[in-house]
Amino acid sequence: MKNNQLRTIFIIAILVAGLVFALYISRRPQIIDKRALGTSEVDLVLVPTSGAITRGNLFSVDVAMKKTASRPIQVSGAESNLTVSSNLTVNTVVCLAPFDGLKVTTINGQQISILCTIPVNDSSKPPQTLATSNMPFARITLTVPSSAPTGSTATIQFTKTRVTEAGLPGQSPDVSTGGTNGSYLIVNPTATPTPTAIPTNTPTPIPTRTPTPTATRTPTPIPTNTPTPLPTNTPTPTRTPTPMPTRTPTPTSIPCPRGSYGNLDCSLNGCIDTADFELFRQAFGKAVSTLVIPLGQHTPDLLLDSSAIIDTGDFGVFSNNFGMCY
Structure with missing residues (x-):
C-alpha cells in the first residue's frame, strides 16, 4: 500500500513538472533554427548576388535586407551567419551606418558572424523603415586567390538569419527569411596589350651663350631674437572609472540564463x-x-x-x- 502511494506521488510530481515546463516554453520566445523561424517578411540578400570575379583581385559584397511584405516594417537590428567557399579568402567584415551602434563581427576561417544594430539613443539614427529596395547593414571584403581555378564557382551562403522588428512594446520578433545566397564565377584577369614604341627624332642641341656673372653684394645678416619657450601644461591623467557591481536578479520560478x-x-x-x-x-x-x-x-x-x-x-x-x- 505504501509503495503504491509513493508511486502515485512520484507520477503526480512528474506530471506537474511537465506542465510547468510546457507553460514556460509556451510563454517565452522559442529558440529554433533562424532559417526556418522568421516570418519571411524581410529578405536578406547579398549585393551583388552573382557575377564574374577576377583571380588575384579584391571584391566586396554587401549584406542587405529588403521588405517582401506589404505592411510597414521598422527594424532596429539584423544579424546573419554565413559560410564562404574555400576558393575565397575573407579579409574584413564591418557594420554599415545607421546599423553601426552595437556591432559584433567575427571571422573564423570560412565562417562569418554579423550582429549590427542602430544606436540605442541617437535621434539621428532611429529604427529604419524598410522598402522593397536593398538596405545594406554590413559589408564583407574578400580576395580571390591567384591559385583559384578559372571557371570555378565561389559561393557565400546564409546559415542563420535574423531581422528584428522595432516598435512593438515588449516584443522583438524576427521577420527574416532564410536569406538569398550568392554565387560568383572566377575568371582570369584581362591581359593588357603592350603598346609599340614609336621612334622620335632627336633634335640637335644648339649651344647657348654662357653669361658673365655679375658680382653681387653680400648682405650683412641681422640678428634675430630667439623667443623664450613658454612652459607647457602637464596633462591631467585620465581617471579610470571603477566598475559598478552588477545586480543579482531576484530569483523567479522561470529560468533565465545570463x-x-x-x-x-x-x-x-x-x-x-x-x-x-x-x-x-x-x-x-x-x-x-x-x-x-x-x-x-x-x-x-x-x-x-x-x-x-x-x-x-x-x-x-x-x-x-x-x-x-x-
Whole structure:
C-alpha cells in the first residue's frame, strides 16, 4: 500500500513538472533554427548576388535586407551567419551606418558572424523603415586567390538569419527569411596589350651663350631674437572609472540564463543578440518603476546603482556582453 502511494506521488510530481515546463516554453520566445523561424517578411540578400570575379583581385559584397511584405516594417537590428567557399579568402567584415551602434563581427576561417544594430539613443539614427529596395547593414571584403581555378564557382551562403522588428512594446520578433545566397564565377584577369614604341627624332642641341656673372653684394645678416619657450601644461591623467557591481536578479520560478548580462528574452542559449537589444532600446531612459516585464523576460535594470531609470550604466553592462553566448 505504501509503495503504491509513493508511486502515485512520484507520477503526480512528474506530471506537474511537465506542465510547468510546457507553460514556460509556451510563454517565452522559442529558440529554433533562424532559417526556418522568421516570418519571411524581410529578405536578406547579398549585393551583388552573382557575377564574374577576377583571380588575384579584391571584391566586396554587401549584406542587405529588403521588405517582401506589404505592411510597414521598422527594424532596429539584423544579424546573419554565413559560410564562404574555400576558393575565397575573407579579409574584413564591418557594420554599415545607421546599423553601426552595437556591432559584433567575427571571422573564423570560412565562417562569418554579423550582429549590427542602430544606436540605442541617437535621434539621428532611429529604427529604419524598410522598402522593397536593398538596405545594406554590413559589408564583407574578400580576395580571390591567384591559385583559384578559372571557371570555378565561389559561393557565400546564409546559415542563420535574423531581422528584428522595432516598435512593438515588449516584443522583438524576427521577420527574416532564410536569406538569398550568392554565387560568383572566377575568371582570369584581362591581359593588357603592350603598346609599340614609336621612334622620335632627336633634335640637335644648339649651344647657348654662357653669361658673365655679375658680382653681387653680400648682405650683412641681422640678428634675430630667439623667443623664450613658454612652459607647457602637464596633462591631467585620465581617471579610470571603477566598475559598478552588477545586480543579482531576484530569483523567479522561470529560468533565465545570463539574464543579468543582458539576455532579456531569456533564450535558452544565453545569447545576447538583436532581439535583446530591441527590448533594451524600448526601456532605455524610462523609470524602473514604470516598466512592465512580461513573463519569461528579464528586467533591463542590469546595474546596481542609485539611479531609478534605465540609463547608460545599464547600457554599459548590456553592450559589454552584446554578441556573447555561453
